[in-house]
Each structure stands twice: as C-alpha cells, then as structure tokens.
Amino acid sequence: MVTDRPVLGADGGRVILHVDMDAFYVSVELRRRPELRGRPVVVGGTGRRGVVAAASYEARRYGVFSAMPSSTALRRCPDAVFLPGDHDLYASVSRQVHDIFHSVTPLVEPLALDEAFLDVGGALRLLGPSPDPARTIADHLRARIAGELDLVCSVGGATSKFLAKLASKRAKPRVTDRGVVAGPGVVLVSPGAELDFVQPLPVEALWGVGPATLERLRRLAIRTVGDLARTDVDALVAAVGQAHGRHLHDLAWARDDRPVEPEREAKSIGHEETYAHDLHSSDDVWREAVRLADAVASRVRASDQVARTVTLKLRFADFVTVSRSHTATSPVTTAAAILDAVAPMLERIELDRGVRLIGISVSGLGERAEQAEQLSFDDLAGEPLGVGDETDGGRGARRPSSHDWETASETIDAIRGRFGSASIGPASSLAADGLRLVRPGAQQWGPDRPVPDRQD
Numbered sequence: 001m002v003t004d005r006p007v008l009g010a011d012g013g014r015v016i017l018h019v020d021m022d023a024f025y026v027s028v029e030l031r032r033r034p035e036l037r038g039r040p041v042v043v044g045g046t047g048r049r050g051v052v053a054a055a056s057y058e059a060r061r062y063g064v065f066s067a068m069p070s071s072t073a074l075r076r077c078p079d080a081v082f083l084p085g086d087h088d089l090y091a092s093v094s095r096q097v098h099d100i101f102h103s104v105t106p107l108v109e110p111l112a113l114d115e116a117f118l119d120v121g122g123a124l125r126l127l128g129p130s131p132d133p134a135r136t137i138a139d140h141l142r143a144r145i146a147g148e149l150d151l152v153c154s155v156g157g158a159t160s161k162f163l164a165k166l167a168s169k170r171a172k173p174r175v176t177d178r179g180v181v182a183g184p185g186v187v188l189v190s191p192g193a194e195l196d197f198v199q200p201l202p203v204e205a206l207w208g209v210g211p212a213t214l215e216r217l218r219r220l221a222i223r224t225v226g227d228l229a230r231t232d233v234d235a236l237v238a239a240v241g242q243a244h245g246r247h248l249h250d251l252a253w254a255r256d257d258r259p260v261e262p263e264r265e266a267k268s269i270g271h272e273e274t275y276a277h278d279l280h281s282s283d284d285v286w287r288e289a290v291r292l293a294d295a296v297a298s299r300v301r302a303s304d305q306v307a308r309t310v311t312l313k314l315r316f317a318d319f320v321t322v323s324r325s326h327t328a329t330s331p332v333t334t335a336a337a338i339l340d341a342v343a344p345m346l347e348r349i350e351l352d353r354g355v356r357l358i359g360i361s362v363s364g365l366g367e368r369a370e371q372a373e374q375l376s377f378d379d380l381a382g383e384p385l386g387v388g389d390e391t392d393g394g395r396g397a398r399r400p401s402s403h404d405w406e407t408a409s410e411t412i413d414a415i416r417g418r419f420g421s422a423s424i425g426p427a428s429s430l431a432a433d434g435l436r437l438v439r440p441g442a443q444q445w446g447p448d449r450p451v452p453d454r455q456d
Contacts (some may be wrong), residue, residue, distance in 0.1 A: 008157050008188045009124050016260060017118045017138060017158060019143075020165035021097065022152045022172060024114035025054035028093050029083050031150050040064070040080040042073055045306035049356065053085050057173050057180040090114075093149065097102050104137060109260045115168075117161050119260035138186045158189040162256035163198060166205060194254035199226035206251050213240055213248075218420055228252040269299050269307070270361025271438050278317045278354030285314075285346065285355055287428045292360040293338040294426050295438035301363060301413060306331035308364030310341035314349060315357035322349065332362055334405040335426075 003223035010014040021027065025043040031038055040059035050070035062077035072079065101108045104126065107119035124133040138155040145153050156167025171187040173180055189197045194278040198205075203222055204214050216239045220226050228236070229252035236245035250256065270291045281283050289312075300307055310332060311325040324345040332338060338360065415424045429436045 008159070008190055009137075010082040010131065011191075012160050013121065013191065015119070015121045015124065015134050015137075016159065016161055016164045017120055017134070017141075018156045018161070018168040019101065019116055019118060020154050020156075020168045020172070021114040021142060022154055022166075023054055023056055024094075024151075025085065025090055025391070026056045027151050028090055029086075030056075033083075036081055040077050042070070042077070042080045042082050043085050044082075045070055045274070046082045046084050047276055049276065055080075057175055061180070065191055093151075096149055097145060097151070097153075100141065100148070103144075104141065107260045107262050111264055114227045117164065117260045128204075134188055135186060138188070142185060150210065152185075154183060155185070155186045156188070156446070158194065158197075159191055160194075160252055160254065160256040161258055161260065162207065163189050163254060166201070166206075181242070191397060195229075198254050199224065199229055199252070201225045203228050205250060208244060208248060208251075213244070216240055225252050267365070268311075268361045269296055269303070269305075269365070270311070270359060272313060272357060272359025272361075274315075274357045275355070277354050280351060280354050282346070282351055285358065288358050289342055289346065289360060290335070290339065290426045291429045291436060291438055292358060293335040294429075295334040296360055297333060297338055297409065298364055298413065298416070300365075301333055301409060301433050303365075303367045304368050306333050306368050307362030308332065308366070309362065310338050311359075311361045311363065312342050312345045313357070313359035313361070314355055317354035317356055319356075320353075321357075324349070327364065331366075331368075333368070334409045336405040338362065355383060412430065 002142070026041050027063035028428070029041065029043055038058065039056070040062060041056040042052055042059050042064060044050055044066075048071060052064060052066050052068045052073050054066055055073070059073070059077055059080050064073040064077050064080065070082065074082070090113055098108065098110060098116065101116055101118055105118050105120050105123045107122070109117040111117065120134070123137065123183065126137070130136040134157045138157060142153055142155060143423045145151050154168050155334055156164045156169070156171055158164040167189050168186040170183070171185055172183045175181075176182060203209055203217055203223065203225055206225060206228070209217065220231060220235060220239060222231060222355075228248060231249075233246060233249045236249055239245065240248065244250060248435050252349060260415040273288065275288075279288065302337065305312055308323055308331065309327045313321065313323045315321040326341040328337065328341060330337070332341070412424055
C-alpha cells in the first residue's frame with residue numbers, strides 16, 4: 001500500500017525517484033502566455049498534417065491527447081488554443097530542469113526532455129536529517145523547479161524504476177467530469193508495500209503491454225496485474241513469447257533490479273520531416289534527402305562519432321511507411337557517404353503515391369578514434385568519372401574521394417562554428433529567404449500553419 005507517511009529511504013537503502021514534468025510543453029508556453037492559463041491549450045503541429053505534442057489538462061477533458069492528429073483535436077475541442085511547438089525552447093528549459101536534478105545526485109537517467117530517473121540513495125543526507133528522506137528530496141526538487149522555473153512536476157519514488165514511474169503517474173493531476181483535480185504531487189511506495197501497490201492496477205499499466213499483448217492476456221482472463229502474477233508463467237510464455245512472458249511475470253511480482261544509467265548513449269542519430277504537400281518528383285525527394293543527410297552528418301561529427309548503418313524512411317500519402325537500411329563497409333561521417341547509401345535505396349522505391357514524410361538516420365555508432373580507417377591510394381585519389389559524367393575538359397577528372405569529403409566537411413563545420421548554421425549548406429537547400437535549415441525537433445509534429453499572436 002501507499003502510506004501517508006512513507007519510510008522509503010529511512011533505512012538508507014535504494015531509493016529511485018521518477019520525476020515527470022506536468023504537461024511540459026504547454027507549461028513552458030504558458031510562462032510567456034499567462035493569459036491562457038486555465039484554458040484548453042494544445043501544442044504541436046498546427047497545419048492540416050500536424051500532430052499534437054502536448055495538451056493542457058483542460059484540453060484533455062475533451063479527449064485531446066499527445067500523438068493525436070491536430071485536425072482530430074480541433075474537432076473534439078473547437079475552443080482550444082493551438083500553439084506551434086518550439087523545440088529549441090523546450091530543450092533549453094529541459095537543460096535547466098536537469099541541472100536541478102544533477103544538483104541532487106549525479107545518477108540521473110534522462111528518458112525524455114520532460115522526465116528522468118534519479119537514484120538518490122547516496123544523497124539521502126544531503127538536505128540534513130529527516131525521518132522521511134525520500135519525501136524531503138522529492139519536495140525539495142518540486143520546490144526548486146516551481147520557484148526557479150515556474151513549472152510543476154510530479155514525483156514517484158520506490159526501490160525500483162518500474163514502480164517509481166507508476167507512482168509518478170499516480171501523483172499527477174487528474175481529469176474528471178467536474179474539471180481538473182490536483183494530484184498529490186508526490187507518491188512514494190514503501191519497502192514491503194510493492195505488491196499492495198502494483199497488483200490491483202489494470203494489467204495495461206505494465207511496461208510492454210500494448211494493444212496486441214493486452215488482447216492475448218485478456219484471452220487468458222487476465223485483467224489486473226494481480227491476475228497476471230497468479231497466472232502460470234508457462235501459460236504466459238505460450239501466449240506472448242519466452243522473454244516477454246517472463247519479463248511481465250517479474251514485473252507483476254514487482255521484480256525490477258535495473259540500475260539508473262546516467263550515461264545512456266544514443267543508439268542512433270537522425271532527422272525526419274513531414275511536408276505540407278506530398279512530394280511526387282524524384283528530384284524533390286532527393287533535394288530533401290540532401291538536406292537531411294547534411295544535418296545528420298553534422299550531428300554525427302559534432303558527437304565525435306562515426307556510424308555504420310544508414311536508414312531511409314518514407315511515409316506515403318496513404319500513410320504506408322517503408323524503411324530501408326544499408327550497412328557501409330567504411331565509417332560514415334559525411335553527407336556524401338550517407339547519400340551514397342540512400343541513392344540506391346531511393347531508386348528501388350516507387351514514389352507515385354506521393355511522399356508525405358522523409359527520414360534519414362544512422363546507427364551502429366562508435367567513437368571516432370576507435371573507428372579510424374586506413375585510406376587506400378584509391379580513396380585518396382577518388383574514382384574516375386564514368387561515361388556521361390563531366391570530363392573536366394578531358395583532363396581525367398575524378399569524383400571527390402572519401403578523404404576529400406572528410407576535409408570539406410571539417411571546413412564546413414568550422415565555417416558554421418564561426419558564422420552560424422545558416423552560413424553554408426547544400427546549394428539545393430537555398431530558398432528565396434536563405435538556406436532551409438534542418439533544426440532538431442522542428443518538424444517532429446508536422447508542418448505548421450501561421451498562428452496569430454493572440455487567439456481569443
């Protein structure tokens with residue numbers, strides 16, 4: 001059970017907090033638009049192909065939730081105020097939030113811009129003696145975030161990550177027919193009370209229980225986590241698979257010994273964009289691929305890493321999505337290397353249906369120093385131009401080699417570092433008002449329509 005005076009951390013044992021910002025994107029926007037407080041506010045793509053990134057609790061009363069098409073949200077809540085997302089701002093505020101986390105403990109595992117796990121077991125005496133140290137730290141974090149950033153967060157605490165995340169959800173505000181009801185803000189699960197807390201919950205509260213898994217579990221008459229715990233593990237394995245079945249059974253018995261991982265490395269680097277109008281021309285698709293490849297390669301080099309696998313993602317007008325991947329024999333750090341992998345993949349995909357989204361990402365990341373490659377004479381000299389290529393007046397022109405592209409990319413990075421990201425880029429990205437830049441997160445919720453400064 002969850003007690004009014006939890007003793008989590010009183011014995012100096014393991015204490016994990018899950019801190020989750022309340023309606024983060026909306027709350028950040030309301031700091032500069034305080035006149036909108038108390039109104040249904042939706043942040044995300046505001047165009048006809050936009051997607052909801054976040055909704056205020058007032059908007060959630062109308063059934064508006066993240067990942068919903070903005071057009072659906074507008075139908076459900078015609079009076080909602082729609083604001084375009086500002087990813088750069090949210091990332092900046094997120095860094096301030098995480099700075100507060102790190103002031104309490106170095107063991108911080110970020111999950112997203114607006115949430116993180118904190119292992120505070122080694123910081124229980126940080127704020128002085130307390131009969132309820134975990135709550136003292138949770139209250140301290142909430143007070144600092146509210147006082148310094150004018151934002152609200154919910155905190156869950158337990159001896160495991162799994163339970164801490166469930167507890168933070170219990171701590172959040174609730175939407176009811178009568179309005180928005182404030183949550184407790186902090187919910188802590190006492191040692192020894194884990195099963196009383198988790199087993200009454202609906203089984204879909206468990207990590208890994210999506211629609212398909214839920215349907216299989218319901219065929220076994222499993223409705224709650226307690227039902228799952230009492231089900232024979234072999235029956236679970238038969239229903240959902242070996243690894244998944246045993247994992248869910250462990251969670252149902254509150255078994256989760258995963259540590260907080262403060263140094264989680266990115267598994268991939270990528271960008272994707274949704275376009276206001278479908279792209280039908282291979283030239284148009286290639287032009288966008290060049291922009292995305294340039295942006296991805298710049299991020300790879302900035303992280304001082306190399307990649308091995310390039311993935312192309314296309315979503316068509318009918319929402320069918322295809323992905324193709326290629327693993328290169330040499331480390332990938334330049335836009336040219338990414339495009340060398342993308343070009344043959346694009347050639348094998350029919351574009352007649354119209355392309356609404358393009359994404360390019362790289363994975364198989366490794367430290368640049370560890371992936372050093374010895375160049376051959378062919379790499380240094382480049383490949384001869386083939387039939388139909390420009391011949392440089394018959395003087396035996398050659399395509400730029402990988403070494404040439406590395407050198408050019410380093411020069412591009414230096415220019416951008418001194419004069420800004422808009423100072424240089426692919427010629428095909430040049431528009432009437434300058435370079436069409438690719439900004440991280442700028443298109444993740446779809447293309448925007450113009451929004452007035454005020455909406456009444």
